[in-house]
Amino acid sequence: MSDDFNFEIDDILSEFLNDTNNVDKEKVVNEVREELNYDYEMSNISNNDKTVAFKTEQRHSTKASKITKVGNAKKYEEERVHPIIRERRREPFVVRATKSTVGLVFALLSALMLLWAAVNIHPASAKKVNVVLGAKTDLVSKIDNVSNNAKSDAFLGLSAIKKIYKIAENAVAAPTPDPYGFNKVSVSDASKVMSVIQSARDRGLLEEDENTVFNPDADFYYDSDIGYYLDDTILVICWKEVIDGNTCTFSEVKVADASQFRRKFVNDTFSADAQDYATNIAKSVNAVVAMNADYYAFRNFGIVVYQRNLFRFNEDTYLDSYKNYNCVDTAFVDENGDFKFFHRGEESTPNAMEKYIKDNNILFSIAFGPVLVENGELQYCDWYPAGEVNTGYSRAGIGQISSLHYLYMSLNHSPEKAARWTVNQFAQHFYDKGVVNAYCLDGGQTSEVVFMDEPFNYIDFNAERTVTDIIYFGTALDTWEGYY
Amino acid sequence: MNINPIAIYSNSIVIYWSGLIICMGIAAGFFISMALYTASNKNGADMWVFLPFALLFSIFFCRLIHWYCHEEQYVSWYASLSDYSNGSYCLQGALLGVYLGALCSKGLGFAKNTGKILDAIAPGMAIAIAFIRLSSLFNSSCHSKYNVENKLFQGLPFGILTEDTAGNLSYRFATFFVEFLVMLIVAIVLISVYYRLHNSRMKAPCKRDGHIFRIFLVLFSAVELILDSTRNDSSFMHFPGQMKVINKFFGFISIGQLTAAFIIIGVLIYYTKRSVKANGRKPYHFLLWIGYVVSLAIVGGMEYCVQRWTNMYRTIYIGMAVGVIIMTVVTLLMYRSCIYKNYEFDDEYE
Numbered sequence: 001m002s003d004d005f006n007f008e009i010d011d012i013l014s015e016f017l018n019d020t021n022n023v024d025k026e027k028v029v030n031e032v033r034e035e036l037n038y039d040y041e042m043s044n045i046s047n048n049d050k051t052v053a054f055k056t057e058q059r060h061s062t063k064a065s066k067i068t069k070v071g072n073a074k075k076y077e078e079e080r081v082h083p084i085i086r087e088r089r090r091e092p093f094v095v096r097a098t099k100s101t102v103g104l105v106f107a108l109l110s111a112l113m114l115l116w117a118a119v120n121i122h123p124a125s126a127k128k129v130n131v132v133l134g135a136k137t138d139l140v141s142k143i144d145n146v147s148n149n150a151k152s153d154a155f156l157g158l159s160a161i162k163k164i165y166k167i168a169e170n171a172v173a174a175p176t177p178d179p180y181g182f183n184k185v186s187v188s189d190a191s192k193v194m195s196v197i198q199s200a201r202d203r204g205l206l207e208e209d210e211n212t213v214f215n216p217d218a219d220f221y222y223d224s225d226i227g228y229y230l231d232d233t234i235l236v237i238c239w240k241e242v243i244d245g246n247t248c249t250f251s252e253v254k255v256a257d258a259s260q261f262r263r264k265f266v267n268d269t270f271s272a273d274a275q276d277y278a279t280n281i282a283k284s285v286n287a288v289v290a291m292n293a294d295y296y297a298f299r300n301f302g303i304v305v306y307q308r309n310l311f312r313f314n315e316d317t318y319l320d321s322y323k324n325y326n327c328v329d330t331a332f333v334d335e336n337g338d339f340k341f342f343h344r345g346e347e348s349t350p351n352a353m354e355k356y357i358k359d360n361n362i363l364f365s366i367a368f369g370p371v372l373v374e375n376g377e378l379q380y381c382d383w384y385p386a387g388e389v390n391t392g393y394s395r396a397g398i399g400q401i402s403s404l405h406y407l408y409m410s411l412n413h414s415p416e417k418a419a420r421w422t423v424n425q426f427a428q429h430f431y432d433k434g435v436v437n438a439y440c441l442d443g444g445q446t447s448e449v450v451f452m453d454e455p456f457n458y459i460d461f462n463a464e465r466t467v468t469d470i471i472y473f474g475t476a477l478d479t480w481e482g483y484y
Numbered sequence: 485m486n487i488n489p490i491a492i493y494s495n496s497i498v499i500y501w502s503g504l505i506i507c508m509g510i511a512a513g514f515f516i517s518m519a520l521y522t523a524s525n526k527n528g529a530d531m532w533v534f535l536p537f538a539l540l541f542s543i544f545f546c547r548l549i550h551w552y553c554h555e556e557q558y559v560s561w562y563a564s565l566s567d568y569s570n571g572s573y574c575l576q577g578a579l580l581g582v583y584l585g586a587l588c589s590k591g592l593g594f595a596k597n598t599g600k601i602l603d604a605i606a607p608g609m610a611i612a613i614a615f616i617r618l619s620s621l622f623n624s625s626c627h628s629k630y631n632v633e634n635k636l637f638q639g640l641p642f643g644i645l646t647e648d649t650a651g652n653l654s655y656r657f658a659t660f661f662v663e664f665l666v667m668l669i670v671a672i673v674l675i676s677v678y679y680r681l682h683n684s685r686m687k688a689p690c691k692r693d694g695h696i697f698r699i700f701l702v703l704f705s706a707v708e709l710i711l712d713s714t715r716n717d718s719s720f721m722h723f724p725g726q727m728k729v730i731n732k733f734f735g736f737i738s739i740g741q742l743t744a745a746f747i748i749i750g751v752l753i754y755y756t757k758r759s760v761k762a763n764g765r766k767p768y769h770f771l772l773w774i775g776y777v778v779s780l781a782i783v784g785g786m787e788y789c790v791q792r793w794t795n796m797y798r799t800i801y802i803g804m805a806v807g808v809i810i811m812t813v814v815t816l817l818m819y820r821s822c823i824y825k826n827y828e829f830d831d832e833y834e
Contacts, residue, residue, distance in 0.1 A: 096527075099527055099529045099594060100527075100529055102529060102533065102594075103527070103528060103529025103530075103532040103533060103594075104529075104532070106529070106532040106533045106535065106536055107532040107535075109536045110514075110532060110535040110536050110539070113535075113536050113539045113540070114507045114510060114511060114539070115507075117503065117506065117507050117510070117539065117543070118499055118503045118504055118506075118507040119497065119498075119499055119503065119569075120503070120568045120569045121502075121503050121506060121507075121543065121568060121569075121573070122489070122500035122502045122503040122506075122569070122623065123502060123571075123572040123573050123619075123620075123623065123625075172649040172650075173649050173650040176650070268649070270556065270557075271554055271555075271556035271557045272557075272717075273554060273557075273572060273717035273718075273719065274625075274716050274717040275629065275716055275717070275718075276629060276716055277629065277794075280648070280654070283648065283650065283652050284648030284649045284650050284652060285649065285650060286650050298720075298731075298735065300555075300556070300722065311556070312556065445792070461792040461793055462793070462795070463792060463793045463794040463795050463796075464794055464795075465791065465794070466629050466716065
């Protein structure tokens with residue numbers, strides 16, 4: 001309070017003294033006197049305030065002694081007044097009483113608001129969960145499956161009872177894969193992988209006449225290994241191949257059941273705040289192999305379906321005749337694990353889309369694109385709102401070779417060379433691998449394939465980026481069915 | 485850390501730890517501000533009038549920004565602003581809320597000087613923010629995207645144990661707990677600065693009040709520039725229409741960082757204009773601005789790097805911290821150039 005007075009004088013003084021033309025120091029002090037037109041009334045204030053005022057007085061005396069050299073210090077000292085008195089003299093009692101009463105009312109209001117806030121504001125504690133997950137085990141169907149598989153084992157050789165493997169649709173994670181099922185061999189031992197493929201045939205996972213894309217004679221990237229995983233329900237082979245001087249990463253997957261092809265949103269919630277690295281997300285769902293999807297939270301276009309629910313169908317205009325929902329191609333995955341495409345420019349409505357999802361048993365969708373190959377035909381794209389389709393870039397895509405047989409392909413930088421393919425070039429190379437359907441995923445630094453909880457491809461800049469979602473393949477073989 | 489997020493459960497009333505701690509933090513911050521304000525012989529009623537308005541505006545703007553950044557989390561715009569028990573908030577809205585609260589207190593004829601009330605609020609706000617960050621410890625969101633591998637740093641205050649849906653455990657950097665501690669330090673610094681500087685003589689045409697609040701803004705922004713980058717749940721701008729192209733370049737910069745950057749440059753411009761008026765154009769003005777541009781380049785570059793070369797995040801954040809420190813010091817030096825010093829008075833007239 002004493003400082004108030006002190007500095008008010010100082011402010012006025014400084015204002016004058018800063019002005020080099022104004023050198024009349026007496027005028028300065030007179031200005032101060034006019035500004036502070038108050039009486040000195042020590043008698044009306046408390047002892048404590050007196051002490052403060054006394055200290056103020058001492059300080060002012062010191063300052064006044066300096067001012068003596070430049071002006072009329074005595075007058076300055078006489079004119080000073082303690083700020084408490086000044087404050088009290090400014091406002092009449094009625095005003096002060098009114099203010100105090102209003103202050104009290106606002107204090108009560110504040111208390112009520114804080115109470116309301118304590119009850120209602122709890123960020124991230126009770127989020128609105130859009131996706132109903134959490135049933136880790138659908139026990140009835142699980143017991144049925146186990147019983148069926150036990151019978152199959154018991155009657156081995158006597159009766160052909162086909163084993164059933166399925167991951168519950170609403171499971172938050174796939175069963176933990178067999179740690180001994182993962183292996184890596186160097187590219188010089190690529191032929192060893194053929195015995196794994198044969199083993200998959202022996203287990204009935206691959207049909208006898210079903211070919212794989214993996215070719216032990218391919219031009220593998222010299223500084224790489226071939227990774228694979230095999231159990232009764234899933235075969236995964238990952239490798240890096242040089243095509244046209246660029247390093248491509250492939251992941252070929254054959255699963256026993258469509259439920260093993262899954263999608264994961266971070267926190268299992270559509271449009272959650274959180275993002276995470278694909279490796280962490282893959283780990284959280286026990287993925288055998290996982291890949292980036294569309295990074296849906298970064299854009300607001302396309303159609304997003306997750307767990308059979310329609311979450312995004314934005315009818316705002318995107319550009320020209322395109323709406324947000326139809327400015328890109330959307331890939332739907334149905335309960336048979338097959339792709340169905342909704343093409344750019346196609347018209348629909350939320351209700352029609354809901355019906356489409358229901359009628360076609362759509363489990364989830366991916367909204368990036370464009371469609372690269374459809375029904376065995378190579379597609380051409382000259383303009384697309386997502387990704388730089390006509391410039392050289394890192395690319396990623398997922399394709400279907402046959403029923404429950406998939407191929408993921410990515411083109412990334414390598415330590416020696418930056419990746420440079422347009423979408424159409426990428427589509428051509430994907431098509432050459434024999435896929436029937438293929439769809440482009442988010443590329444650039446987002447394109448990543450995770451195998452054994454580690455990035456398998458050489459990600460651009462050699463570092464992962466946080467994303468909001470992945471697609472992944474998991475084993476359907478539960479630990480309690482015993483894989484050791 | 486597995487802490488039950490529910491503190492009190494009775495019939496239909498559920499009170500979460502996070503809500504309780506946030507309110508306790510706001511109350512603690514408010515009473516400290518009140519103590520500082522009334523110690524300057526100001527009427528406490530000014531503060532009581534300020535609080536409900538500040539709360540109201542803060543909650544509204546915090547939610548509004550969150551709705552803007554996460555529109556799809558809400559059924560509608562109206563739903564986001566009418567149901568506050570679901571969804572989340574962006575803290576940056578509180579800065580605007582507090583400022584509007586102070587304006588309301590003045591507008592209703594209570595606080596005579598907005599700057600004075602904001603100065604007193606600054607340390608309290610730092611405390612409130614600290615507690616808001618602490619509350620995340622109780623809702624399992626107090627973790628960053630970075631894993632902490634070094635066992636020495638796996639416990640609080642640096643690391644926190646997290647569990648994913650498959651039951652895997654990992655240690656993550658405890659962003660919010662670190663921010664809680666840093667903001668407590670900021671609050672202590674501000675209280676000390678308040679007592680030393682809140683009535684500093686300023687060179688004309690600089691006003692005497694509002695500087696502690698600006699210092700708070702700069703310090704808070706400096707903290708946010710670094711720590712918001714480590715969060716795994718940052719909110720991002722989404723430029724609409726023809727401006728969509730901006731998303732490609734700035735879409736990865738969080739709204740917290742953008743706000744922080746704008747605040748710092750705003751405060752710097754404010755002091756530069758006043759400093760130039762008070763002192764004339766001096767070489768140090770250019771030097772400070774060069775310092776600012778360099779620091780901005782460092783911070784921006786480091787943010788770019790940390791998103792590209794994530795695995796080098798430790799080194800990059802050290803670089804970013806250096807940039808932020810330079811930025812803060814530059815701004816505070818510009819402020820200092822507006823303070824009227826005694827020795828100048830003595831030198832000139834003795």
